[in-house]
Amino acid sequence: MTERIVVAGGGPVGLAFAGAASGFDxxxxxxxxxxxxxxxxxxxxxxxxxxxxxxxxxxxxxxxxLDEERIAPVKRMEIFGDDGARLAFAAPSGGQLASIVEAGRLTAALEKSVARRGNVRVLRSTPASSFGAGAGGAWAELANGERVEGDLLVGADGPDSPVRTALGMAVDERPYGETAVVAHFETEHDAQGLARQWFLPEGVLAWLPLPGSRISIVWSAPAAVADALSALEPQALAARVRDAGGACLGDLRLASGVARFPLRWIRVPQPVARGVALIGDAAHAVHPLAGQGVNLGFQDAKALARVLAERSRLERAGDLAVLRRYARARSEDVGAMQLVTHGLDRLFAAERPGVAALRGAGLRMVERASWAKRLLATRAMR
Ligand SMILES: Cc1cc2nc3c(=O)[nH]c(=O)nc-3n(C[C@H](O)[C@H](O)[C@H](O)COP(=O)(O)OP(=O)(O)OC[C@H]3O[C@@H](n4cnc5c(N)ncnc54)[C@H](O)[C@@H]3O)c2cc1C
Structure with a gap:
């Protein structure tokens, strides 16, 4: 009999897992x-x-x-330290380091692609109110009282994961005391596929190229700075962002609303238990400075689908031994990304004397070491 999987959360990661989990209902x-x-x-x-x-x-x-016209390639990246140090790298052999894609359109594209598969049904506008999982199977109870049962429950329900809470899975969660301020700007000069990031005394500022003469910015700033930035009039905010980036794309004009995301670090030491596995932000949240959160989540989805596909005939999808193989497959990648993003954020947030010089020396060292730059570019492309 075909085994059944219940996925809590139809964000990008939950939908990608549903698409990859062939052979299951x-x-x-x-x-x-x-x-x-x-x-x-x-x-x-x-x-x-x-x-x-x-x-x-x-x-x-x-x-x-996806509409290719709306996707912006990132061909090169420049990182600036707070004492003028600079690190630049490009994808090997003229390729792309990343593609900038709209989050809503990506989710819609994933939903369209899973709708074509006969084995997946997506229940929208359907919050689940309770969950359970164990040796006998897994279930979710919907707010309308309906119960959906399966052999495995996959928690893809984001950083506050109700699945994680319902099943009492341990979590290590710490607020960064920083808020990411997100907005789009029209630029006087085209970014030409170059992403830039500044480590400033007021936080980490990233400029990502968008199609046309536009950029998307993510300014991860101490909460008080983020409050002050979001209170600025559009022109004043544009001038502030332009000056923080050394006016390298000329004048800026605010082209969107301004959103704020309080940042948290989340680590789930054991993202699996009998009958349940966590993927995406339910299993880990990283600082956005490396732009890797959803990429890690997609790799979780791929790894869990692969482990399930490769299980032996005697094993069931919810068996702990199977799910532990998924957890092991992901622990190194997730741990390394959390260490690097957290470490960089703390290093650049430190104000002790001598630390700025150390940061600058580190960036210059990597800039001179071609092997280290290749390593960074290859890691970013995974
Ligand atoms: C400012 C900022 C910038 C970022 N930039 C990048 C970037 O450039 N690149 C990158 O890789 N990552 C980036 N990230 C990280 C990225 O946003 C997340 O990693 C990603 O959204 C996680 O996707 P997910 O599907 O795991 O969770 P979510 O997107 O949170 O989806 C979870 C879904 O579960 C649903 N849900 C929750 N509870 C229930 C319930 N009880 N019943 C039913 N449904 C439920 C929710 O409605 C939601 O749709 C950024 C994050 C921030 C804050």
Missing amino acids: VTVIEASPSRVPPVEGFDLRVFAVSPGTRDFLRELGAWAE
């Missing part, structure tokens, strides 16, 4: 209504999607659902 439960992105205008939320993720999305048939 999959039900995705999603609290929010269907998001049909408006034709005009650009989503405020964008993801820097790595080439590895792009390949996975191609395999799922979701990439083909």
Whole structure:
């Protein structure tokens, strides 16, 4: 009999897992209504999607659902320290380091691609109110009283993961005391596929290229600075962002609303238990400075689907031994990304004397070491 999987959360990661889990009957439960992105205008939320993720999305048939004209390639990246140090790197052999994709359109594309599969049903506008999992199987109870049962429960329900809470899975969670301020700007000069990031005394500022003469910015700033930035009039905010980036693209004009995301670090030491596995932000949240959160989540989805496909005939999808193979497969990648993003954020947030000089020396050292730059570029592309 075909085994059944219940996926809590139809965000990008839950939908990608549903698409990859062939050979199962999959039900995705999603609290929010269907998001049909408006034709005009650009989503405020964008993801820097790595080439590895792009390949996975191609395999799922979701990439083909995206309009190439709305995707901006990142060909090079420049990182600036607070004492003028600079690190620049490009993808090997003229390739791309990342693609900037609208979050809402990517989710819609994934939903379209899973709708073509006969084995997946997506229940929208359907919050689940309780969950259970164990040796006897897994279940989710919907707010309307209906119960969805399966052999495995996959928690893809985001950083506050109700699945994680319901099943009492331990979590180490710490607020950064920083808020990411996100907005889009029209620029006087084209970014030409160059992403830039500054480590400033007021936080980490990233400029990502968008199609046309536009950029998306993510300014991860101490909460008080973020409050002050979001209180500025559009012109004053544009001038502030322009000056923080040394006016390298000329004048800026605010082209969107301004959103704020309080930042947290989340680590789940054991993202599996009998009958349940966590993927995406439910299993880990990293600082956005490396633009890797959703990429890690897609790699979780791919790894869990692969481990399930490779299980022996005697094993069931919810067996702890099977799920532990998934947890092991992901622990190094997730741990390394958390260490690097957290470490960089703390290093650049430190104000002790001598630390600025150390940071500058580190960036210059990597800039001179071609092997280290290759390593960084290769890591970013996974
Ligand atoms: C400012 C900022 C910039 C970022 N930039 C990047 C970037 O450039 N590149 C990158 O890789 N990552 C980036 N990230 C990280 C990225 O946003 C997340 O990693 C990603 O959204 C996680 O996707 P997910 O599907 O795991 O979770 P979510 O997107 O949170 O989806 C979870 C889903 O579960 C649903 N849900 C929750 N509870 C229930 C319930 N009880 N019943 C039913 N449904 C439920 C929710 O409605 C939601 O749709 C950024 C993050 C921030 C804050």
